[in-house]
Amino acid sequence: MRSTTAWTNTRGTTDLELLPLERRDLRDDDIAVQIDYCGVCHSDLHAIPAIPGLVPGHEFVGTVTEAGPAATRHAVGDRVAIGTVVDSCGACRNCLKGEEIYCLDNWTPTYGGLDRVDGAVMQGGYSREYVLNARFAHPLPHGLAPESAAPLMCAGITVWAPLRKANVGPGSRVAVAGLGGLGHLAVKFAVALGAEVTVISTTADKEQAALALGAKDFILTTASQDAEGAAPLEAKDFASIGKENAENNNRFDLIVDTIPFPHNLDAEILMLDLDGELSLVGLAATTPVNNLLLLIGRKSLSSSAAGGLPATAEMLAFAAKHGISPDVEVVPSSQVKTALDRLEANDVRFRFVLDLSDLD
Ligand SMILES: [Zn+2]
Ligand SMILES: [Zn+2]
Structure with a gap:
């Protein structure tokens, strides 16, 4: 297993605790991503009281640090963007239509569910590293700043x-x-x-x-x-x-x-x-x-729930072409409680983004 650290729900409140976290060893088609920026989504607020031990976060941008032998889509050092779904069967009729988030055979959520291959609990992007199937990491288009691109992914x-x-x-x-x-x-x-x-x-x-x-x-x-x-x-x-x-x-x-x-x-x-x-x-x-x-x-x-891989790629390309990015307030990840509490109080214009570099 690989070791990283993550902001973890140990108290059932927004007062998350920084704890060690293990990520799986790379499968052939996996990449490891150093998470640079992760958006703070309202779904995270819903999930925290509901899921003990949770690491939230399902809209993030990071840098590829390692790639499995079959994960040739991305090179080490590439910037990638990851959203709310990180694996699917790839063979059902919805996957074949590019609607992976509606996979009929057990898709894998970025957090809040189980990995479809080994049944491990999925933990999200309030963390310094993530491991996923390379198919579900989008190249970050030129022209999109990584910190403001993260919230595009949810x-x-x-x-x-x-x-x-x-x-x-x-x-x-x-x-x-x-x-x-x-x-x-x-x-x-x-x-x-x-x-x-x-x-x-x-x-x-x-x-x-x-x-x-x-x-x-x-x-x-x-x-x-x-x-x-x-x-x-x-x-x-x-x-x-x-x-x-x-x-x-x-x-x-x-x-x-x-x-x-x-x-x-x-x-x-x-x-x-x-x-x-x-x-x-x-x-x-x-x-x-x-x-x-x-x-x-x-x-x-x-x-509808987010979107499949083709729609997400189309959205990223459109955002890059038209210079569209969210209005964000970037804070060190150590301020995650403040960010969650202010989000709950509707006190953000318009999205908090955690800078995870303080976890090094
Ligand atoms: Zn979300
Ligand atoms: Zn499927």
């Missing part, structure tokens, strides 16, 4: 996927609900794709940031964070659904909702135009939906 691909699935381009009317790590990248990507973008937020002081990111409009919503909080629609409301009865109804072709907790969706569904789509990509968990609202206007509710 936050970036998570919002890129619904934009591409909906064929967003010039003339598309896109709204982004929630302006955090995911949301601010959704705005940047949608603007670069040519869409007219609106931000929906419960935080009034995010309007200026939304417009600075390229949004054309800002909707301050009072939408309840309590999914059960809004009054349920009744039959008598049916006739009014779909009428132009509020200034923001029937405005959008796509809403990318990045809000990472349960919330009421009624107002957002009403904002969709005919055949509009509401894509929930934050971890909103159990959120009630009134299908009357979807029915009038033939609207769709969808979701």
Whole structure:
């Protein structure tokens, strides 16, 4: 086994402990990566209390330090970017379509699950070294700074996927609900794709940031964070659904909702135009939906989890070409608790990135 160190959940809180960690010896098609920068994702906050012994972190950029004999894709010294999935069967119909994250035969998450080959517990990127199948490490394109590229590998691909699935381009009317790590990248990507973008937020002081990111409009919503909080629609409301009865109804072709907790969706569904789509990509968990609202206007509710290897490569190339990178606050990894606590308090514009060089 290989030895490294990692910020580890030993207390069930954000007060992670720096402990030794063993990584597997390289398989023939593995590479070892020195992790340089790792983004702090909202999923990490969800996972820490749920998984004792966890090392979080599933969006990182590092440098190849060693390669197995069959891992010829990368050379030692290459910069690589790694996201939320690090192995899959490669043979099922979803893998053959390049949708490895939807592998039908036991894909391997970067953390929070088991390695599909040997069943070992996967530990994430709040660590100085990672070992993975070389197929799942993307070459970092020229023009992307490593520290700001790290969050593209979860936050970036998570919002890129619904934009591409909906064929967003010039003339598309896109709204982004929630302006955090995911949301601010959704705005940047949608603007670069040519869409007219609106931000929906419960935080009034995010309007200026939304417009600075390229949004054309800002909707301050009072939408309840309590999914059960809004009054349920009744039959008598049916006739009014779909009428132009509020200034923001029937405005959008796509809403990318990045809000990472349960919330009421009624107002957002009403904002969709005919055949509009509401894509929930934050971890909103159990959120009630009134299908009357979807029915009038033939609207769709969808979701997705990051993306496969081809989509991720496409996203990285697009980001490099258009100069898109997340707005990040880089901190030494020793400040991981502060970063997690401030993320939980919604006090970051827009993504924390840990610099792991302090683990040497
Ligand atoms: Zn994530
Ligand atoms: Zn598969």
